[in-house]
Amino acid sequence: MGPSAVSSKFAAPHRQLAPTTSTCQRKPLHSQSSYDKPRTYHHFDNVLLIVFFSHARYGANLDYYKEVYSEYFPNMVFIGPASREDAGFSHSYDLMVDSYQSDEDLSDPNFYKMAGRMAHHMLYTAMKEHNCYDGYLWAPFDTLLNIPRLQLFDQTKFWYYSPWGKFVPNPQVKADENGGKHAPPARISPDPALNVTASWQGWAKDWWYIQNSDPHVGSVVCMEAFNKVPEAMRSRMASFTNGKTRLVGGSADTVYIPGRHRDNFMDILALFLETNCFLEIAVPTTIHLVVPPNEDILYLDHWWIWEPPFNATYVRQRWEEGYEVDTFHTFHWGEKDESGVWRGNHDHVADIQHLQKESAMRQGIHLD
Numbered sequence: 001m002g003p004s005a006v007s008s009k010f011a012a013p014h015r016q017l018a019p020t021t022s023t024c025q026r027k028p029l030h031s032q033s034s035y036d037k038p039r040t041y042h043h044f045d046n047v048l049l050i051v052f053f054s055h056a057r058y059g060a061n062l063d064y065y066k067e068v069y070s071e072y073f074p075n076m077v078f079i080g081p082a083s084r085e086d087a088g089f090s091h092s093y094d095l096m097v098d099s100y101q102s103d104e105d106l107s108d109p110n111f112y113k114m115a116g117r118m119a120h121h122m123l124y125t126a127m128k129e130h131n132c133y134d135g136y137l138w139a140p141f142d143t144l145l146n147i148p149r150l151q152l153f154d155q156t157k158f159w160y161y162s163p164w165g166k167f168v169p170n171p172q173v174k175a176d177e178n179g180g181k182h183a184p185p186a187r188i189s190p191d192p193a194l195n196v197t198a199s200w201q202g203w204a205k206d207w208w209y210i211q212n213s214d215p216h217v218g219s220v221v222c223m224e225a226f227n228k229v230p231e232a233m234r235s236r237m238a239s240f241t242n243g244k245t246r247l248v249g250g251s252a253d254t255v256y257i258p259g260r261h262r263d264n265f266m267d268i269l270a271l272f273l274e275t276n277c278f279l280e281i282a283v284p285t286t287i288h289l290v291v292p293p294n295e296d297i298l299y300l301d302h303w304w305i306w307e308p309p310f311n312a313t314y315v316r317q318r319w320e321e322g323y324e325v326d327t328f329h330t331f332h333w334g335e336k337d338e339s340g341v342w343r344g345n346h347d348h349v350a351d352i353q354h355l356q357k358e359s360a361m362r363q364g365i366h367l368d
Contacts, residue, residue, distance in 0.1 A: 005230060005267040005290075012270035014128040014263070024132035030093060031076035034066050040368045041072055043151050046134035049073040050126045051141050053080035053095075054102070054116030058087070060344025061141045062094060064333045068352050072147050073137075077130060079122045081115065096129070098122045101276075111216050116140075120252070120279045124269055127262060136262070138255045144331040144352065145254075146315065148359040148367060149301075149324060158297045159256035160287050161185050162248070164240050165299030170324060172364045181323045183301040186250025186284050188241065192219045192226075214278070219247055222277035222285065229268060233289040240288060248284040251304045253329040255283060264290045303328040311348060312355045319362065 006012070051065060062078055070076060078095035081102035085092055100122075104115035123138050135155045139145065152168050153159055163185040215221075226234070226247065238244065257265050268289050272282035291297055301324045305314060310332035315325045334344035360367045 005233065005264040006228070006271060012267055014124075014266050014270075026075075026132045027130055029075055029077060029130075031066070031070060031074065034070035034076070035074065037071075039071075039074065044073050044137075045075070047073065047075065047155065048126075048130055048133040048136050049076040050123060050136060050138045051076065051078045052116075052119055052122045052138070053078070053141055054114075054119055055104075056080055056082035056084075058084050058095070060346075061333050064344060064346065064349050065141050067349050069145065069147075075133065077126055078141075079126050096122075096126060098125045100125075111214075117217055117278055118273070118276070120269060120282050121273055123255075123283070124266060124273060127257070127266055131262070132259075134259045136257045136259070138252075138257070139327065140253055140329065142331050142333070143253045143327050143329040144312070144315065144325075146324075146326050146359050147356050148363045148365055149326040151365060151367075152363065153256070153298050153300075155256075156258050156260065157295065158258065158261070158287050158291055159254070159300050160284065160297055161250060161300050161302050162284075162288065162297040163188060164297065166296040167299045167301075168326075170363055172362065181321070182299070183303045183323070183325075185299075186248050189219055189247040189249060189281075192223045192245060192247060217276050217278035217281075219281070221275050222247055222272065222281050224275045225271040225277055225282075226285065228271050229289055233268065236291070236293055237285075237288045239293070247281055248288050249281045250284050251302065251329065252280050252283040253304065254300055254302050254327040255287070256298075256300075257287075261290055301326040305330065312351045315355060316358075 049069065053061075058078075058080065062084070066076070066078075079098055080095050081097070081099045083092055083097050084094050087094070098121060101118040102115055103113060105113040127136055137150075137159075149168075150159075152171070161183060165185065167182065226245075234245075237246075240246075265286060268286045269282065272286065287297065303314075303318070303325055305328060309317070310330055314328060318325045333348055334342055336342050356367060
């Protein structure tokens with residue numbers, strides 16, 4: 001384990017608890033027994049999939065997710081703000097519990113205390129507890145993963161929808177044939193030195209990533225951490241933004257951190273966790289601070305949708321339009337019935353499993 005990337009005045013928890021032995025041993029995971037058939041797929045055997053819940057809405061969401069993705073990810077950990085005690089003792093250890101600032105209060109439009117605003121604490125917790133992986137794939141339970149697409153990504157690089165990311169082409173399509181059709185990238189902030197909080201109109205009118213102006217979790221707060229980042233890393237990030245000081249903001253619904261950058265990533269993320277900096281500023285900005293000079297961030301074609309279809313049909317529709325869908329949020333594992341009660345729909349399991357086969361054919365690769 002290399003030296004800390006941050007000042008010795010601040011020792012992040014994963015540094016304080018670092019093992020003294022040079023032998024790296026993984027902790028056993030409940031997920032390793034989730035798939036009861038002989039394993040033929042091994043592409044992600046050394047990757048830890050971290051699946052998070054902002055709310056304790058487990059049930060079918062967790063069970064169906066595990067049924068679909070445990071075939072591809074033998075190492076999977078679920079993490080949420082409360083235990084699964086409602087499912088009984090046998091399920092009480094299905095997930096890690098991390099309730100750090102997980103309370104929700106949306107009554108004040110000027111200060112939406114969203115349950116997932118500090119979900120990067122869950123990311124930090126899972127990475128701290130589970131060392132020794134080649135990489136860490138972070139996604140919420142309601143993000144669909146296109147396995148054949150992700151199989152094409154280099155596991156030694158960061159994956160994110162960076163404005164400066166390098167696209168990963170479909171091997172069946174010529175490099176320029178899709179006409180530049182890609183999912184939207186993350187946003188670049190205005191100058192943090194500007195008084196962007198003065199014009200803040202609340203979350204209903206000013207979603208944070210447009211101006212980063214929320215005075216409670218936005219750029220003013222995040223800059224407290226940014227200013228503590230080592231100069232070399234801030235200079236690296238400035239190389240993306242023509243020498244200007246900027247933050248990066250966008251969805252944090254799919255992120256891949258290579259294991260070789262684990263410690264530096266956690267060092268910088270810990271600085272942001274010392275503040276109330278919002279998840280969707282802290283994580284994207286940390287990636288761009290930590291990635292070494294001359295190393296690419298691979299561009300995930302991640303889609304964030306708020307209108308139906310919230311299922312695999314969305315992916316097929318995008319394919320017809322000539323787009324790739326590496327991941328998308330929000331995916332629904334069920335629907336509300338006529339009485340307004342949400343119920344899981346197990347048909348989605350078979351549909352996603354079939355979608356993976358369709359995608360493999362589209363990419364011209366094998367899922368084995």
